[in-house]
Amino acid sequence: MNRHLRIGTQALLLRGGGAVLLIAGLGLAAVTERSLLAHHLAAVRHGGDVVQADSRGPQPGQHGSMVLVSGTPAVIEAPHDAQFNLTVATPVLDRHVEMFQWREVHVGSDVHYELDWSDQLQDTRRFEQPRGHANPRVMPLRSARFVAGKVQVGGFTLGPLLVHALPGAETVAPDPSRLPANLAASFSLYHDYLTTSVDPGSPHLGDVRVSWQAVPLQPVTILARLDGDRLVRASQADDQGFQVQVGVRSLGDLLPDVPDPPEFTTARRSGAIALAALGAFLLLWERRRRLGDVVLALAVGVTAIGAVSCASWLGGDWRPVLDWLAVTAAGVLVVVVLHRRMGRA
Structure with a gap:
């Protein structure tokens, strides 16, 4: 029993x-x-499942996936400002042109005029009192943006939209010795920009100054869709289809509404x-x-x-x-x- x-x-x-x-x-x-x-x-609301990438670049089976990658941008083909013979290892180089002009300033019902730097041509014909405040009719130079031909992060090539989305700006000091002869006769270096002013501390009407700013090479984290060997915007996403942030970030930092797997x-x-x-x-x-x-x-x-x-x-x-x-x-x-x-x- x-x-x-x-x-x-x-x-x-x-x-x-x-x-x-x-x-x-x-x-x-x-x-x-x-x-x-x-x-x-x-x-899926942000483009699809995310692949945590390393520095080896695109791997088989990743095409079409959202890729999260961190690293410092590597400029393979640097932008070049041919007019000033300036090449900078940066994803984006901006030329900023300003001219010393008359500006019309309205303070309540009062109108007064002052000379100041402006990157837009001030049309004297629209002034209430154009007499004595005539400006040059054209800008001798134009502002411009120059974009690197190829930029990579962690071995992944960035599409144009992502290159433009890289954050930050820092001033670039030009090298006067590299100026073409026609511009070297007119421009001189003052602080971090070039100017046509004989006395940069006391500019005159019509003087021009040119400065440059570049996107700094700093660690960034990018979330975007992999198309071939390029990271691009995910068109099927509910938001902008990509994320770019400074520093090494986790997926939770970029997309706080997405729970960790x-x-x-x-x-x-x-x-x-x-x-x-x-x-x-x-x-x-x-x-x-x-x-x-x-x-x-x-x-x-x-x-x-x-x-x-x-x-x-x-x-x-x-x-x-x-x-x-x-x-x-x-x-x-x-x-x-x-x-x-x-x-x-």
């Missing part, structure tokens, strides 16, 4: 433990896949299958077919985890649904084959 009671108690414990392990495996799988689904749905996804999935398989093995303990039951339990675990994972992705991306559906079908097939063989044995 005691022996039968002990055997019954042992069987009950094995079944209970097997059920607990099976449920734990199913729960781990469900939590993992639902977390991945939540990350995926949030990331679960870590060690492969290990969590393998652990879920192992728990479910061990639980199934304990439930099959009384069959006493040890070798066959190990394979059968593993197939049951794969089938159960595949079914739960497939169901967890419903309403999300169809690819994981189909992948897990294939895993489930394979598990069911193995279970049926093994069950029939064991039945005949």
